Amino acid sequence: MAEMMFGGPKAPGAPGAKSPGTHAPQGGPDGRGQEGLVGFSMGGQVGGGQMAGPGGVPGGAGMAAGDLVKNSSSRTFMADVIDASHDAPVIVDFWAPWCGPCKTLGPQLEKAVREARGAVRMVKINIDENPDLAQQMRIQSIPVVYAFSQGRPVDGFVGAVPESQIKAFVKKLVAMGGADLPDSPIEQAMEQAKELMDAGDAANAAGILAQVVQHDPANGIARARLSRALLAGGDAKRARQALDGIGADKLKDPAVATEVNAAKAALDLAESASAAQGSLDELRQKIAKDANDHQARLDLATALYAAGNGDAAVDELIESIRRNRAWNEEAARKQLLKLFEAFGPTDPRTVQGRRKLSSVLFS
Numbered sequence: 001m002a003e004m005m006f007g008g009p010k011a012p013g014a015p016g017a018k019s020p021g022t023h024a025p026q027g028g029p030d031g032r033g034q035e036g037l038v039g040f041s042m043g044g045q046v047g048g049g050q051m052a053g054p055g056g057v058p059g060g061a062g063m064a065a066g067d068l069v070k071n072s073s074s075r076t077f078m079a080d081v082i083d084a085s086h087d088a089p090v091i092v093d094f095w096a097p098w099c100g101p102c103k104t105l106g107p108q109l110e111k112a113v114r115e116a117r118g119a120v121r122m123v124k125i126n127i128d129e130n131p132d133l134a135q136q137m138r139i140q141s142i143p144v145v146y147a148f149s150q151g152r153p154v155d156g157f158v159g160a161v162p163e164s165q166i167k168a169f170v171k172k173l174v175a176m177g178g179a180d181l182p183d184s185p186i187e188q189a190m191e192q193a194k195e196l197m198d199a200g201d202a203a204n205a206a207g208i209l210a211q212v213v214q215h216d217p218a219n220g221i222a223r224a225r226l227s228r229a230l231l232a233g234g235d236a237k238r239a240r241q242a243l244d245g246i247g248a249d250k251l252k253d254p255a256v257a258t259e260v261n262a263a264k265a266a267l268d269l270a271e272s273a274s275a276a277q278g279s280l281d282e283l284r285q286k287i288a289k290d291a292n293d294h295q296a297r298l299d300l301a302t303a304l305y306a307a308g309n310g311d312a313a314v315d316e317l318i319e320s321i322r323r324n325r326a327w328n329e330e331a332a333r334k335q336l337l338k339l340f341e342a343f344g345p346t347d348p349r350t351v352q353g354r355r356k357l358s359s360v361l362f363s
Contacts (some may be wrong), residue, residue, distance in 0.1 A: 006160070034177055035075050068123045069110050070097055074133040085148035089173040091122045094134065094144040101160035102143045106165050109145070111151035112170040119179035147173050190222060193229070202232035224259035231266055239267055258345065265341035272335075273306035279306065280314035294320050294327045296333060305339060313339060314353040322360045333357075 019279035071078040072092075081090050093109055106124070113122040127134040127142060137146075147155040147169070154176065157169070183191065189212050195206035206229035212222040223242050230239040243263055251257045276299040278286070285305060286296035301316040317339070320332035336357065340350040 020325050022045045067121075068113055068116075068118060069124070072123045072125055077123075077125075077133060081148050082151050084123075085151055088118070088179075089120045089147055089154070089177045091120060091170070091173065092148065093122060093124045094137070094139055094142050094146075095124060096126060096128050097144060098128075099142050104159040105143045105145075105166075108166050109170075112163075112166050113361045115184055116170055119174040119177060119342060138211045145169075149173070149176055162255065164253050164254055164255035186216060186219070186222075190225070191226060197225075197229060197232070202229045205229040213245075217245065218247065218250065220246045220253070220256035221259045222330060224256070224263040227263040228266060231263075231270055236267060236270055239263070243267075262342050262344055265338045269302060269305055269338060269342055272302045276300075276302050276306075278303075280304070292323055294324060294332065298328075298332060301332075301335065301339075305342075310339065310343060310349050314349060314356070318353070318356050318360055321357070325361075 070080065080186040081092055084090050091109060091113060093106055095104075095106055109122060113120055125133060125219060127139060141158060141243040143160060144158050145156050146153050155169070156174065157165075189208050193208040193212075196202075196208070198303040205295075209222055209226035209229055213226055214218060216222065223246050227242040228242075230236075230242060243260060245259055246256070251260060265309075276283075278296075278299065279302065280303055283296050283300040286293050287300065290296075295319045297316050301313040304310070304313040304316065314336065317332045320327065320335070321330075325333060336353065340347075340353060343350045345354075
């Protein structure tokens with residue numbers, strides 16, 4: 001009997017622990033979270049053998065797409081998962097037809113596995129048809145995903161997670177198996193567009209991103225970046241339309257939500273800049289005459305951002321906050337937070353700006 005065990009207390013989101021977006025198996029446990037060690041054993045009733053690729057070669061590149069994802073059972077689990085995981089990591093998706101989150105997670109997992117081109121495989125277990133296996137694995141809610149490598153469980157999660165997290169999960173397993181996951185054509189195009197944007201070539205970046213969106217209309221990150229590229233090219237109307245095509249379900253993915261919120265903030269700032277009264281010189285002259293002219297300082301900050309001088313825009317807003325934080329219902333602070341959102345959470349301007357803001361607020 002081969003004994004495989006996950007050690008340590010169950011953290012939220014760990015395999016076997018109850019988490020949001022999961023369903024307790026019908027007729028199964030009462031759904032209470034599991035504590036302590038979670039172990040499961042593969043007894044003699046599980047079949048042997050090994051899952052092989054074309055020509056009897058186990059796994060690897062060259063496997064047909066249909067061989068990468070398969071249904072399994074208690075009888076074939078040993079061959080399909082334990083033995084096969086010695087050739088390549090195997091993801092096991094425990095699901096049931098009545099489980100709503102399973103219907104979302106399953107196709108996303110399959111897509112990520114096929115994109116890995118044989119570097120990782122996937123096995124699907126219907127717990128209604130294999131209750132003995134679900135009991136051995138101590139599964140109390142689904143969907144549950146385990147990853148096996150070298151005959152042992154190495155990772156996993158519970159519940160329907162964002163697609164970006166699924167891709168990271170698969171990429172980690174591919175690396176664990178000693179392979180290098182190549183970028184998909186869409187990922188390559190997205191990277192090329194990013195490089196063009198960084199180089200100031202918004203027009204060509206927008207052209208590439210438009211092709212990505214045409215190929216994958218549901219790609220929220222591509223749409224958000226297309227919006228930024230169009231806005232940089234002066235086409236605010238089409239930039240707004242690019243965002244309108246993003247479904248609400250995509251915004252549940254934090255990676256998508258971050259990109260979309262940044263694009264929306266950039267659009268709002270662009271609209272504010274067009275409404276700002278006066279040129280940079282005129283606004284600076286107003287502030288020189290009255291350092292407490294907060295509207296002029298707000299307009300100056302917005303105009304500086306539109307001119308590509310984000311650092312100076314941050315400084316003007318922080319100065320306004322320092323002088324009178326409460327002015328116009330904290331308009332300067334709200335505008336500053338919108339700048340941070342447009343920059344992105346890891347942008348140096350955001351990091352340094354937040355430090356300056358904290359210094360002013362808590363001095």
